[in-house]
Amino acid sequence: SQELEQSPQSLIVQEGKNLTINCTSSKTLYGLYWYKQKYGEGLIFLMMLQKGGEEKSHEKITAKLDEKKQQSSLHITASQPSHAGIYLCGADMNDYKLSFGAGTTVTVRA
């Protein structure tokens, strides 16, 4: 069963528009990690959240973890073609291993 639900499965956004991806766990997490993957390539680490209510930003990407540490969102402001790819959330369920969501495929249209 999927312990980590990621939504949407895919989205298409116009260049310059904002987008949000959500990741929800059925259990309280020790940590939540966001990665980006281009199809057939490795994962690029984006951000790690470990504290309830934590929010981190890097360039135009902001990630948040709710107070209960069960839900996270990744928000991209003013999307660019370079933001296209597959975004994966990975959850540490307190056993050092990561369980990944199904991924969100982002397409940015010029």
Place this chain on the structure above:
Amino acid sequence: GAVVSQHPSWVICKSGTSVKIECRSLDFQATTMFWYRQFPKQSLMLMATSNEGSKATYEQGVEKDKFLINHASLTLSTLTVTSAHPEDSSFYICSATLGVRSQPQHFGDGTRLSIL
């Protein structure tokens, strides 16, 4: 920093062949490495956890005799797919970590394995 190199990036071989994939942490010592398998348009599935100097821990349903893992040093882990068959064709990807909770896993670029 935190670069993980995976080799080869792509391999095609005949059924029955054994294939070795290497995962190296280039600029840090990885006490723990993980091996994942990814099917087309699906997420990563953890196969095993590899700790330096000890036997790998395999996830349920993963055959340890089929997928041999060796983690002989703090910078190198290998995955050997023994007697590979077409159903073993997949994208295999490794990650490495310091083993400290405050540090994330860093991933290699993956290996696409095609068994004919």
